[in-house]
Amino acid sequence: MKKIGVLTSGGDAPGMNAAIRAVVRTCIYNKITPIGIYEGYKGLIENQMKEFSSRDVSNIIQRGGTVLKSARCSQFLTKEGRLQGYKNILANKIDGLIVIGGDGTFAGAKVFFEEFGVPIVGIPGTIDNDLYGTDFCIGYDSALNTIIEAVDKIRDTASSHNRLFIIEVMGRDAGFLALRSGIGVGAEAILIPETPVYTEKLIKKLKDQSTQNKQSMIVIVAEGEKSGGAHAVAEHVKSNCPEFDVKVSILGHIQRGGSPSALDRVLASRLGNAAVDALKNGSKNEMIGILHREISHIPFEKAIKHNVNINPALLKLSEILAI
Ligand code: F6P
Numbered sequence: 001m002k003k004i005g006v007l008t009s010g011g012d013a014p015g016m017n018a019a020i021r022a023v024v025r026t027c028i029y030n031k032i033t034p035i036g037i038y039e040g041y042k043g044l045i046e047n048q049m050k051e052f053s054s055r056d057v058s059n060i061i062q063r064g065g066t067v068l069k070s071a072r073c074s075q076f077l078t079k080e081g082r083l084q085g086y087k088n089i090l091a092n093k094i095d096g097l098i099v100i101g102g103d104g105t106f107a108g109a110k111v112f113f114e115e116f117g118v119p120i121v122g123i124p125g126t127i128d129n130d131l132y133g134t135d136f137c138i139g140y141d142s143a144l145n146t147i148i149e150a151v152d153k154i155r156d157t158a159s160s161h162n163r164l165f166i167i168e169v170m171g172r173d174a175g176f177l178a179l180r181s182g183i184g185v186g187a188e189a190i191l192i193p194e195t196p197v198y199t200e201k202l203i204k205k206l207k208d209q210s211t212q213n214k215q216s217m218i219v220i221v222a223e224g225e226k227s228g229g230a231h232a233v234a235e236h237v238k239s240n241c242p243e244f245d246v247k248v249s250i251l252g253h254i255q256r257g258g259s260p261s262a263l264d265r266v267l268a269s270r271l272g273n274a275a276v277d278a279l280k281n282g283s284k285n286e287m288i289g290i291l292h293r294e295i296s297h298i299p300f301e302k303a304i305k306h307n308v309n310i311n312p313a314l315l316k317l318s319e320i321l322a323i
Contacts (some may be wrong), residue, residue, distance in 0.1 A: 001280050003033045005049065007039030008066040008107070009073070009101040012256055013125045013139025016066040019100050021057040022272025023123075028054055030280065035094060039069045040101070041076035041108055044085040049092060061265055063144075064258045064269075070101075076108050077103040079115075086116040091185025095119070096279040102126030102137070103304040105288060110300040119284035121275045122300060125268075127256055130174035132307035133298030137269065140177070143170070143255045147181040150251055152219060155185065158216035161245065164206065166237065168230035168250045171222040173306065177255070178222035179314055188217040188322050189278040191233065193224040194310045199233060203240045210244070212323070217244075226279035270295065 006023045006070045008016050020036070026144035027034035036056070036286040038048040060067055089097070099109050109120045127143035147169055157166050171177045175192025182190035188209050191198050202219070209217060219237075221230045234248045260268070267290060274288045274295045287303040289296040 001032055001095045003035055003094050004022045004096050004098060004276060004279060005035040006068070006098045006102070007037040007040050007044060008068045008070045008125065009099060009105040010070060011126060012066045013069045013127050014064040014142035014258055014260035015138035016065050016100055016125050017060040018260060018265045018268035019123050019125060019138055019272040020066065020068055021061055022269045023098050023276055024052045024057045025204040026273045026276040030276065032276070035092060037105040040071040041073040041085060044088055045075055045081050046071070047088045048096040054267055062259050064260065072104065082112055082115060086118065089118055098123060098275045098279065102128060103131060106300045106304050110285060113285040115178065116131045119279055121278045121283050122287040122303070123271045123275050125286060126292065127177060128171055129176040130306065130308055131287065131289070131303045133287060133291065133296055133303050136267055138264055138268045142258060142261045143177060143262055144181050144184065146255050146258055147177065147251060149253065151181065151185040154249055155216060155218060158218065162215060164217040164219070164237070164244045164246050166219045166221055166230045166234045166246065166248050168221045168223055170255050172224040175222040175310060179310060179318065180221050182220035183314065183318050185218060186321065187220045187221070187318065189219045189317050190318050191219065191221045191225040192310065193222055193226060197226045197314050199227050199236045202253055206237065206241060206244070216301065271279055
């Protein structure tokens with residue numbers, strides 16, 4: 001391994017910069033040339049890349065977003081696009097790739113490895129935390145803290161007005177953010193894509209709760225929840241419970257921004273370092289994660305495809321603590 005390329009792809013996540021920094025500096029420490037590839041697979045196809053020095057990654061550990069920029073690249077879904085990417089790998093004499101992102105990023109990496117044999121190692125970076133084989137993805141903890149801070153503020157106004165807030169958080173396919181943030185804010189109910197449509201049970205639950213002398217109620221809804229998200233849930237609640245003063249709040253992309261938490265900075269630093277070591281030691285076609293506090297190696301095949309399940313104990317906990 002003389003040259004390693006690194007890119008960030010898909011939705012950005014706080015801590016990606018800390019991972020880039022760790023990759024670049026671990027490469028330099030090992031006398032490997034790090035190449036930063038801009039805008040994910042798009043930059044690989046368009047040959048947007050440059051050698052990075054240690055100073056190029058100074059002062060970024062604390063910054064949200066990604067200095068390499070990111071993209072969702074439809075061209076990389078085509079054989080022609082990937083072939084162009086491979087030509088640029090050869091032209092730039094890159095021996096291995098590190099891709100930082102989520103399941104879409106790793107699905108692309110897997111196909112690219114299978115077609116051209118370029119060793120690729122993935123670092124899990126997604127606020128969705130929906131990859132199998134790692135307890136945490138970079139960005140998840142920071143996003144959770146952002147959600148909790150926002151919902152705590154909403155709780156203040158909800159209590160002042162005796163209101164019910166339906167709050168939508170990110171998670172097109174996964175409810176991990178909704179479930180953990182819901183527990184963290186003491187939500188009265190949590191609606192996630194992994195469970196059956198919940199609206200009828202929700203009405204009953206809210207009516208029961210309203211008899212408990214609560215000053216406010218918070219329902220956390222994951223974006224991909226099956227009945228159609230926060231607005232759809234709110235309409236249903238309004239028509240069945242006209243006695244409630246219902247408001248909707250969609251937290252949106254604020255959840256993906258901001259300075260990474262301590263946990264994300266340390267996690268990203270460890271994973272960036274371990275990814276370079278993995279390539280040096282012959283790894284290919286796999287994700288580096290963290291399991292029970294130790295570095296883990298998981299084939300892309302297993303990490304993706306929604307193999308990771310919601311913990312039913314956490315769902316139960318949220319029910320018990322919402323009485
Ligand atoms: O994958 C992370 C994520 O934030 C999802 O939770 C969300 O559904 C999606 O990205 C939004 O992506 P975009 O910013 O491209 O609309």
